[in-house]
Amino acid sequence: MGSLLYSLIVGAIIGWLAGFLRKGYGFGLLGNIIVGIVGAWFGSWLFGILDIHLGSGLLGDIIEGVIGALVLLFLIGLIRR
Numbered sequence: 001m002g003s004l005l006y007s008l009i010v011g012a013i014i015g016w017l018a019g020f021l022r023k024g025y026g027f028g029l030l031g032n033i034i035v036g037i038v039g040a041w042f043g044s045w046l047f048g049i050l051d052i053h054l055g056s057g058l059l060g061d062i063i064e065g066v067i068g069a070l071v072l073l074f075l076i077g078l079i080r081r
Contacts, residue, residue, distance in 0.1 A: 010061055011036035017062070018069035022077075035069050043068020 015032030018039060027035060043064035047054065054060045 007037060007040075008033060010058070010065065011040060014040055014062060014065035014069050017066045018073055021066070021070060022073050035072060036065060039067075039069025039072045040065030041068070042072055046071070 011033045012029065013036065015027075015034070015036030018035060019027070019032055040061065043066070044061075046068060047064050054063045
């Protein structure tokens with residue numbers, strides 16, 4: 001239960017930060033959590049493939065997740081056009 005709560009909280013932070021940085025690409029609380037969780041997974045996968053390590057712990061998770069969520073929001077923006 002703790003890891004689920006951690007994922008939801010970190011996902012919400014990541015989604016909010018990514019929506020804030022992309023100015024106007026927020027999807028509400030639930031949408032931001034989903035974008036944040038998927039973005040965190042994508043960022044972790046992408047940085048693992050590229051063999052880039054941004055640090056460990058909460059800060060590293062947030063940085064990787066925000067970058068992954070920004071890439072995800074960019075792709076969503078391309079599809080919406």
